[in-house]
Amino acid sequence: xxxxxxxxLSTLDSTVRLAAxxxxxxxxGFFSExxxxxxxxxxxxxLAGAFAAAAAATATGSPWVGLxxxxxxxxxxxxxxxxxxxxxxxxxxxxxxxxxxIALGLTAVIANAWFQMGGRTPALDGPQRFGEITLxxxxxxxxxxxxxxxxxxxxxxxxxxxxxxxxxxPLAAWVAYGTRFGLRLRAVGENPAAVDTAGIGVESLRYKxxxxxxxxxxxxxxxxxxxxxxxxxxxMTAGKGFLALAALILGKWKPWPTLAxxxxxAFADAxxxxxxxxxxxxxxxxxxxxxxxxxxxxxxxxxxGFVGRAIPxxxxxxxxxxxx
Amino acid sequence: xxxxxxxxxxxxxxLALLPAINIACALLASGLVILAIxxxxxxxxxxLVTGALGSATGIGYTLYYATSLIFTGLAVALAFHAGLFxxxxxxxxxxGGLGVGLCCLVLSxxxxxxxWLALPITILAxxxxxxxxxxxxxxxxxxxxxxxxxxxxxxxxxxSALMAYLxxxxxxxxxxxxxxxxxxxxxxxxxxxxxxxxxxGIEVEQTPLNLTFLLALLACALxxxxxxxxxxxxxxxxxxxxxxxxxxxxxxxxxxxxxAMAASGALAGLVGxxxxxxxxxxxxxxxxxxxxxxxxxxxxxxxxxxxGIVLSALLFGALYQxxxxxxxxxxxxxxxxxxxxxxxxxLFAGALEHMFKPALARLFRPAPKPAxxxx
Numbered sequence: 001x002x003x004x005x006x007x008x009l010s011t012l013d014s015t016v017r018l019a020a021x022x023x024x025x026x027x028x029g030f031f032s033e034x035x036x037x038x039x040x041x042x043x044x045x046x047l048a049g050a051f052a053a054a055a056a057a058t059a060t061g062s063p064w065v066g067l068x069x070x071x072x073x074x075x076x077x078x079x080x081x082x083x084x085x086x087x088x089x090x091x092x093x094x095x096x097x098x099x100x101x102i103a104l105g106l107t108a109v110i111a112n113a114w115f116q117m118g119g120r121t122p123a124l125d126g127p128q129r130f131g132e133i134t135l136x137x138x139x140x141x142x143x144x145x146x147x148x149x150x151x152x153x154x155x156x157x158x159x160x161x162x163x164x165x166x167x168x169x170p171l172a173a174w175v176a177y178g179t180r181f182g183l184r185l186r187a188v189g190e191n192p193a194a195v196d197t198a199g200i201g202v203e204s205l206r207y208k209x210x211x212x213x214x215x216x217x218x219x220x221x222x223x224x225x226x227x228x229x230x231x232x233x234x235x236m237t238a239g240k241g242f243l244a245l246a247a248l249i250l251g252k253w254k255p256w257p258t259l260a261x262x263x264x265x266a267f268a269d270a271x272x273x274x275x276x277x278x279x280x281x282x283x284x285x286x287x288x289x290x291x292x293x294x295x296x297x298x299x300x301x302x303x304x305g306f307v308g309r310a311i312p313x314x315x316x317x318x319x320x321x322x323x324x
Numbered sequence: 325x326x327x328x329x330x331x332x333x334x335x336x337x338x339l340a341l342l343p344a345i346n347i348a349c350a351l352l353a354s355g356l357v358i359l360a361i362x363x364x365x366x367x368x369x370x371x372l373v374t375g376a377l378g379s380a381t382g383i384g385y386t387l388y389y390a391t392s393l394i395f396t397g398l399a400v401a402l403a404f405h406a407g408l409f410x411x412x413x414x415x416x417x418x419x420g421g422l423g424v425g426l427c428c429l430v431l432s433x434x435x436x437x438x439x440w441l442a443l444p445i446t447i448l449a450x451x452x453x454x455x456x457x458x459x460x461x462x463x464x465x466x467x468x469x470x471x472x473x474x475x476x477x478x479x480x481x482x483x484s485a486l487m488a489y490l491x492x493x494x495x496x497x498x499x500x501x502x503x504x505x506x507x508x509x510x511x512x513x514x515x516x517x518x519x520x521x522x523x524x525g526i527e528v529e530q531t532p533l534n535l536t537f538l539l540a541l542l543a544c545a546l547x548x549x550x551x552x553x554x555x556x557x558x559x560x561x562x563x564x565x566x567x568x569x570x571x572x573x574x575x576x577x578x579x580x581x582x583x584a585m586a587a588s589g590a591l592a593g594l595v596g597x598x599x600x601x602x603x604x605x606x607x608x609x610x611x612x613x614x615x616x617x618x619x620x621x622x623x624x625x626x627x628x629x630x631x632g633i634v635l636s637a638l639l640f641g642a643l644y645q646x647x648x649x650x651x652x653x654x655x656x657x658x659x660x661x662x663x664x665x666x667x668x669x670x671l672f673a674g675a676l677e678h679m680f681k682p683a684l685a686r687l688f689r690p691a692p693k694p695a696x697x698x699x
Contacts, residue, residue: 040473084675093409093473095675097620098667105663106357112658113361119658234660242477249474287493293485296478303470312471 005146009153011270016158017228019266020165021046021220025244026251026258027172028216034176034253035209036189036315040096041081042217043241044103049074049221051107054121054232055114057128063226066128070225071218077103078214086206089319100241108234119234121225130159130227161223166259168216173255185209189313192320202320217241246299253313265295333681337688339632343625343673345680347639350668357664361656368650368657375649376642382649384517384531390634390641391533391598392417392612394540396619397637398547399592401628405551406584407564408465412458412476413592414616415483420454420593422487424600425607428508429495436509439601443514446601447539447594454593455586457483462585466578472585480616491609505607514602536598543591544630550587560584592616614663621666624673640666 025042032039049070057066077099084090084098108119115121135156142152176182184205188195192202224240225232243265251258272291280286333342355365376386396413403410410416427449431442461475491503517533551557562570563580570577599611622640626632640662647662672679 038473040477080671084671088676088678090675090678091409093411094620094624094670097411097617098671098675101617101621101667101670102664103667105660105665105667108660109357109658109664110361112660113656116656119660239481242481245474246478287489289485289489289492293482296481296485300464300470300475300478300482303474304464304468305470306468 005149006153009149011267011274013154013157014270014273015263015267016154016162016166017266018269019262020162021223021228021240022244022247022262022266023165023259024168024216024220024223025241026247026262027168027255028213028220029245029248030172030176030253030255030258031185031209031216032213033248033316034189034313035185035206036192036313036318036320037081037085037206037210038092038096038317039081039210039213040093040245041077041099041103041241042213042244043237043239044096044100045074045077045214045217046221046224046241047100047107047235047237048077048103049218050225050236051111051121051221051232052218053222054124054225055111057124057226058115058122058231061128063124063128063130063222066226067219067222070222071215074218074221075211075214078210078217082207082210085319086203086210089321092317092319104235107232111232111234121232124226124230128226129230130161130223132157132159133163159227161219161227164219165223169255169259176255181208186313189315192315196320196322202322206320243295246295249299249312250295250302252311268294333685334688337684339627339629342680342684343627343632343636346625346669346673349672350665353668354661354665357661358657363654363656368654371650371653372643372646374646375653376646379529381529381531382645384529384533385645386638386641387517387537388531388533388598388603388641389644390637391537391540392595392615393618393622393637393640394544394634395594395598396592396616397622397626397633398543398630399588399590399616400619400623401626401630401633402547402551402560402591403584403588404623404628405557405564406560406580407567408462408581408584408588409473410458410476410585410588411473411620412461412479412589412616413619414612414614415476415480416454416457416589416592417595417612417616418480418483418487418610419457420450420589421596421600421611422490422607423449423451423453423593424596425495425505428512428601429505429607431512432506432509436511439512439514442512443597443601446512447597450593450596451590452593454596455590458589458592459582459586462582465585466581472581487609491607495607503609507606508601510605512601513605514597516602532603534598534602536594536602539594539597541634543594544634547591548630592619618666621669621673625669 025046029039029042052073053066053070056069057063081095081099084095085092111119111121138152138156142148176186184195184200188202188205195205196202224236229236244262247261247265248258250261268291272288275286275291276288278285358365358368376382396417399413399416400410424446427446428442431437431445457479461472461479464470464475465472495505496503497506514535516530517537518528518530520535521528551560559570559575560580562573562575563577567577570580595612595615600607604611618640622633622636625636625639643662643665647659650661651657651659
């Protein structure tokens with residue numbers, strides 16, 4: 001019993017760790033897409049952020065400088081996206097593809113040139129990373145059955161950015177649904193002409209949304225390189241940006257359901273690591289690839305309306321032309 | 325995502341000057357990157373050009389890369405004309421290759437058949453597999469309302485998981501570690517260009533360039549004919565230009581979306597002919613190696629026209645080949661520089677296509693006619 005509980009707890013524990021970057025990136029997509037700007041470039045912004053964080057942390061020894069560098073880099077890419085899609089009314093998907101491609105190439109080229117380690121950065125250790133935080137009383141409470149281990153294993157002992165990621169969900173929900181800015185942001189994604197008629201600038205609102213997305217992707221990137229991992233590797237995001245996009249769709253462009261989708265995908269990922277080569281009674285070996293493909297299959301089914309229905313913000317993907 | 329010529333620009337500006345400005349921007353951006361690394365951009369450009377075009381071997385490799393890029397570029401362009409953005413070329417090339425590979429493995433199992441007999445069958449297999457992998461997202465968009473961009477992205481990941489499963493568990497040659505199939509029967513191998521030219525008495529270096537290059541050019545002609553000189557192509561472009569008008573004219577936009585995606589995927593699926601039946605001679609993981617994604621840049625740069633696509637496929641083929649030579653000569657510059665250039669091209673030729681247009685339009689618009697006395 002105890003062993004089963006510990007196994008479950010450790011699986012849930014890695015679920016939380018794996019979910020954190022997805023949550024941050026998915027919320028980035030949430031802000032951008034609810035304002036009517038489709039963001040395929042989550043992946044690229046995260047990747048560029050991860051490299052900037054690793055490089056800055058290597059150079060200065062501080063993960064905080066790394067975090068700032070990651071946010072700055074990701075914001076710069078977000079501005080490119082805004083410049084192309086909002087100012088020049090370019091195709092938002094094409095712009096996202098461009099950002100992903102540039103980030104993929106540029107991080108590899110610069111990493112190789114600066115560190116000469118085949119596209120990696122030197123391994124970070126100790127104070128160069130965001131360390132694990134033991135919450136108060138974690139030791140004292142661990143004796144209590146059930147609650148003790150849950151508190152000590154699952155809730156305590158994560159790094160700061162994990163807590164930041166999960167705190168970002170209620171914050172995002174409050175900003176989007178509880179503030180005047182949020183109301184306008186959602187309106188501009190549904191009916192920009194109405195917002196414009198009310199005398200509120202569509203372009204500036206969309207720029208703000210795109211920049212919030214840049215901020216969150218930067219934090220997600222820093223998490224990958226300086227909290228979860230210990231340095232940068234070529235293409236280390238490996239599709240997490242698209243997975244976050246899938247979670248956003250599965251969560252129907254709402255913060256709390258999106259969190260649930262991120263946790264589901266992260267749990268599948270944690271489970272898959274554990275199921276590798278294990279015989280499941282009654283089923284036999286579960287192919288890892290099946291679990292890997294599951295989030296994508298689910299998203300396709302959902303978008304097609306076979307399992308529920310996900311309807312994107314009405315004006316998403318469409319540049320706003322004032323003089324019509 | 326306007327396909328083809330500009331609305332208000334003279335033809336030569338839209339077809340030649342605009343792409344030239346885009347190339348210049350991409351080269352400038354990558355020059356800045358090289359400068360930031362601390363290397364000499366002009367020397368780098370020199371290595372790149374000599375690496376790609378300075379020797380028969382270099383040219384052979386350039387054309388070999390261009391072959392796959394022509395297929396994926398045509399695939400993206402054909403979908404463009406129907407108003408669709410097919411990001412799934414990578415997955416369609418992968419699954420199309422599965423079709424080609426399975427076909428070759430079956431033909432090998434029956435003792436092999438001459439390549440010229442096998443080729444129509446393998447082409448059909450690649451086209452059907454790739455086409456089906458694209459038609460499903462097309463159908464989902466047309467009849468279920470899901471967005472084609474998201475669905476094709478998801479299908480790329482699903483294709484990659486499916487192929488990993490098949491290669492590791494089913495198609496792997498027994499008794500080996502690396503997930504590769506048995507080698508095809510040598511009778512199926514497509515003739516290499518150096519063999520064909522050797523037969524004509526022309527000696528060239530041995531490169532992976534093979535018969536598929538000629539097939540790719542044929543595919544260009546076919547797409548040109550299909551899109552601009554058939555009733556079907558007219559209907560396709562009408563759907564891309566104005567769905568409602570197409571509907572009013574009796575064309576079913578839904579049907580056309582599915583068909584256009586199928587045709588697009590079929591073209592991407594032919595990458596397997598070049599990579600597997602032409603060069604690798606067995607099924608393996610990731611043989612398509614980013615060619616599907618690069619097809620997006622090729623199509624954007626080539627203005628979605630077959631002639632433009634051949635030229636931009638040659639350019640990107642040269643970048644691939646020259647880039648690897650460059651990274652060999654200058655250790656600090658890694659071959660991923662090509663990916664940066666590709667990204668900058670997508671940015672300038674695709675996302676920022678409206679940036680230069682107004683300026684050029686002002687520059688080249690015929691002078692407004694002097695007000696002739698109307699009264």
